[in-house]
Amino acid sequence: MADETKDGEDLIAAVKSAAGIILAVTENRNWIEVFFEGDLMHTRTVNLPAGTLFNIYVEEIPHKTTVYEHPRTMIFFDRPCDLKIARDGDKVIVMGVSPRENLA
Numbered sequence: 011m012a013d014e015t016k017d018g019e020d021l022i023a024a025v026k027s028a029a030g031i032i033l034a035v036t037e038n039r040n041w042i043e044v045f046f047e048g049d050l051m052h053t054r055t056v057n058l059p060a061g062t063l064f065n066i067y068v069e070e071i072p073h074k075t076t077v078y079e080h081p082r083t084m085i086f087f088d089r090p091c092d093l094k095i096a097r098d099g100d101k102v103i104v105m106g107v108s109p110r111e112n113l114a
Contacts, residue, residue, distance in 0.1 A: 019096035019103065023056045027090040030073070031104060033066050034082040040064055042104065047090050056095055064102045071106035 029047035034040060040063060042056040058064055072088040092107040 019098040021094060021096050022058075022102070023054075023093075023095040024107075025054060025093045025095070028087065028093050029090055030084065030086040031068070031093075032082050032084045035063065036081060038063065040066070042066070042095060042102070044093065058097075058102060062100060064097075064100055066102045066104065069103060069105045071104070 025044050027046060028044045030045055032043040032045065032053075034043065039060045040058050042058070044054045044056065046052050068085060071085075071091055071093075073085050074088050075086040077084040077086075094105050094107055096103050096105070
């Protein structure tokens with residue numbers, strides 16, 4: 011069961027020290043792959059429910075490069091970043107967490 015954030019969104023995942031993300035979609039399913047600095051092969055997959063295509067927003071994360079190659083988009087961050095991934099209806103928000111915030 012997902013936790014609820016202060017804004018009423020469902021917290022899907024919290025990740026420490028991510029170097030970037032891959033947003034991907036196939037048929038009627040999409041997911042987020044988080045990768046870590048120094049090791050692109052070490053990833054964490056955040057699966058989103060099948061049967062719904064989500065609008066994915068990336069907020070408050072300084073990034074240096076975005077690479078689009080259908081059917082995925084890869085975003086490299088400026089530096090390792092802690093993330094919170096939350097869902098609000100058909101929206102999924104990937105947001106950077108400031109050092110003052112506590113990751114769940």
